[in-house]
Amino acid sequence: MEPDIQTPFQKYASLIVIILVLLAGTFVYLYIATRNELKETSEEYFNTRTELEGNIANLQNKLATAESQNRGLQTALDIEKGRNDDFANTIQEIAGTVGVLEKLSKTDEELLQKYSKVYFLNEHYVPANLSQINPDNLYDESQDQYIHTQVLPLLENMIRDAAQEDITLYVRSAYRSFGTQTALKNGYKVTYGEGANTFSADQGFSEHQLGTTADFTTTGMNGALDGFDNTKAYSWLLDNAHKYGFTLSYPKGNAYYVFEPWHWRFVGKDLATFLFEEKKHFYDLDQRTIDTYLINIFD
């Protein structure tokens, strides 16, 4: 009998087979295990992703809600701010109105009143404040002349500025009391009879009694008033008097009174400038339009 001699290969073959089987088994096991694990991980990943997506959607909704609430609050805030501003404006308006009323209550409404043959200034009216005109500005220095205190600086500035252009303006007459006027009118009556009414008194009367009006003459006229419209001084006043708040009460061809080129009434810079620019005259305007300028007459 041949001895059972195993070759080294045969000797280890079974061992190798066993090892190979074991290795194969291990691989299979590992493969299955890994696959399962992957599957689980993948499921887990999917679940987590779904959950996170849900959370994100949820948060987006919350954010949208919060933004919407924010806008709502902003709108409410804007409305409230608006109300606040309105309130502040109202307060300011009220304060402004009170200021205007206070200023108006202190402003003599006669200052811009139209006088006519039927509406005169009350005979007892006396201006609140009168100031003496510098005698240098008078034609007749021996007779003191007075004008409304707040008009005086404007009158004197006007005379001084005219002088710088070689125009001499003399005040012939300014404030006249009711008594003075009556005496003057009576004087005219003696000379001219009833015709005196047409040139001495009536409307011009009230304007002098008001204390805001001046009659001017200039060099070379011997103190006369007639013919003043042919002088350089008259032309200068037509171009410049409005800057100082003066206006010609009774222009040539007016429907209310005789032409009085020498007779200039203070109505405030705003109104005088308006009349100058619109080529209108004081007595052409409605009293209501004139009254809107009263508040700023001395501004």
Ligand SMILES: [Zn+2]
């Ligand atoms: Zn006059």
